[in-house]
Amino acid sequence: MILDSFSLKGKVAFITGASYGIGFAIAKAYVEAGAKIVFNDIKQDLVDKGLAAYEEAGIKTHGYVCDVTDENAVNETVKKIEKEVGVIDILVNNAGIIRRIPMLEMSAAEFRQVIDVDLNGPFIVSKAVIPSMIKKGHGKIINLCSMMSELGRETVSAYAAAKGGLKMLTRNICSEYGAQNIQCNGIGPGYIATPQTAPLRVDGHPFNSFIISKTPAGRWGTTEDLMGPAVFLASDASNFVNGHILYVDGGILAYIGKQPS
Ligand code: NAP
Ligand code: GCO
Numbered sequence: 001m002i003l004d005s006f007s008l009k010g011k012v013a014f015i016t017g018a019s020y021g022i023g024f025a026i027a028k029a030y031v032e033a034g035a036k037i038v039f040n041d042i043k044q045d046l047v048d049k050g051l052a053a054y055e056e057a058g059i060k061t062h063g064y065v066c067d068v069t070d071e072n073a074v075n076e077t078v079k080k081i082e083k084e085v086g087v088i089d090i091l092v093n094n095a096g097i098i099r100r101i102p103m104l105e106m107s108a109a110e111f112r113q114v115i116d117v118d119l120n121g122p123f124i125v126s127k128a129v130i131p132s133m134i135k136k137g138h139g140k141i142i143n144l145c146s147m148m149s150e151l152g153r154e155t156v157s158a159y160a161a162a163k164g165g166l167k168m169l170t171r172n173i174c175s176e177y178g179a180q181n182i183q184c185n186g187i188g189p190g191y192i193a194t195p196q197t198a199p200l201r202v203d204g205h206p207f208n209s210f211i212i213s214k215t216p217a218g219r220w221g222t223t224e225d226l227m228g229p230a231v232f233l234a235s236d237a238s239n240f241v242n243g244h245i246l247y248v249d250g251g252i253l254a255y256i257g258k259q260p261s
Contacts, residue, residue: 005237009034012086013234014078016040016068016125017095019050021194022144025223026092026230031059033231035090038081040066068095068121071128078128087132090140090234093122093166098196103157111158118162119169126173126184134180142233143170145186145245147252167245174243183242185233190249192221213258217250225250 013030015023018039027037037054039061041047047063054061062085066077081088096118099110122143133139148160149167166186173184191197191211200207201220212218229248232238247253 002237006231006235007034008090008231008234011035011089011234012038012081013090013092014038014040014081014088014125014129015092015094016121018092019046019063020053021094021196022189022192022223022226023092023094024050024053025227026094027054027061028057028059029227029231030090030234033235035234036085037061038064038085038088040064040068040077040095042067068093068125069116071124074124074128078125078132082132087136088129089133089136089138091125091129091142092230092234093125093141093143095121096144096162096196098156098159100155100159100199102155106158111161114158115162115165118159119165122166123169126169130173130177130182133182134177137181139177139180139182140234140238141170141173141182141184142230143167143184143186145170145188147188147190147247147249149186149188149245150247150253170245171243178242181239183233183238185238185241185243186245187226187229187233188245188247188249189226190215190221190247190252192223192226194223214255215250215252216255219250221248221250 013035015027017023018027019041044065047065051063064077066073099114143166145167146163149163152160170184170186226248229246
């Protein structure tokens with residue numbers, strides 16, 4: 001049955017930075033598809049908040065304190081996960097930050113911080129989980145890319161550089177480990193209503209109407225819009241899809257924008 005190929009039954013999925021937002025929605029989808037969920041956050045109180053939120057949603061998860069930019073902490077955490085939960089079958093590099101600052105006003109330290117979390121983080125975590133995936137004979141890595149993997153805009157130079165790099169890291173992991181049956185793909189969400197974009201969605205914010213005019217769907221995306229695509233890329237249904245960035249953007253990348261009336 002073709003629908004069986006979308007099942008994640010018996011799989012261990014590690015979703016970074018999934019205490020809330022997109023990662024939380026992906027975790028819910030994966031549980032419904034049969035997976036066991038592991039997530040991390042940078043402080044114990046945030047992990048505890050995440051565990052409580054999952055429990056409220058009726059989901060048992062395993063939470064770990066780990067900063068994705070800290071290679072030693074990541075390696076230790078992956079070892080702990082493998083011992084306490086199981087070998088990671090699916091890695092979702094979801095953790096990410098954005099700093100909206102005009103480039104000429106952005107310090108090199110602020111630029112580096114975004115690159116560190118959004119690009120070095122996925123490199124560090126992928127490097128930590130790939131060896132066991134190779135031993136196990138399969139693995140799925142899904143990187144949270146962005147419209148900014150393809151387009152620029154004012155004030156997001158660091159974020160666009162990181163997400164553009166993440167698109168190419170995705171293609172490189174595909175190239176380097178596809179022969180070991182590892183599929184590494186990206187999800188490129190459009191503009192999604194989460195805490196990360198809350199500042200852009202306040203009532204009357206010009207960006208709010210701008211995004212709606214640039215999106216054929218005429219609306220902001222929701223985290224639910226990403227659940228099906230995330231299950232597809234984590235499942236056997238996508239075993240011959242590799243190095244692909246699946247844009248879930250309501251059509252933004254295909255559209256020049258609403259013509260002036
Ligand atoms: P969000 O609401 O800001 O959540 C980001 C998550 O990442 C939080 O749980 C955060 O934990 C965690 N995190 C940040 N830095 C971390 C670190 N160093 N180590 C571990 N965890 C860390 O973001 P979102 O909107 O859900 O977006 C999730 C991903 O999708 C990001 O990569 C983002 O760039 C990408 N994306 C978002 C959109 C959108 O429109 N929302 C569109 C395209 C792509 P804390 O609680 O500690 O901050
Ligand atoms: C911004 C937004 C975007 C979204 C997303 C779009 O300030 O432009 O935060 O970058 O987060 O990445 O795909």
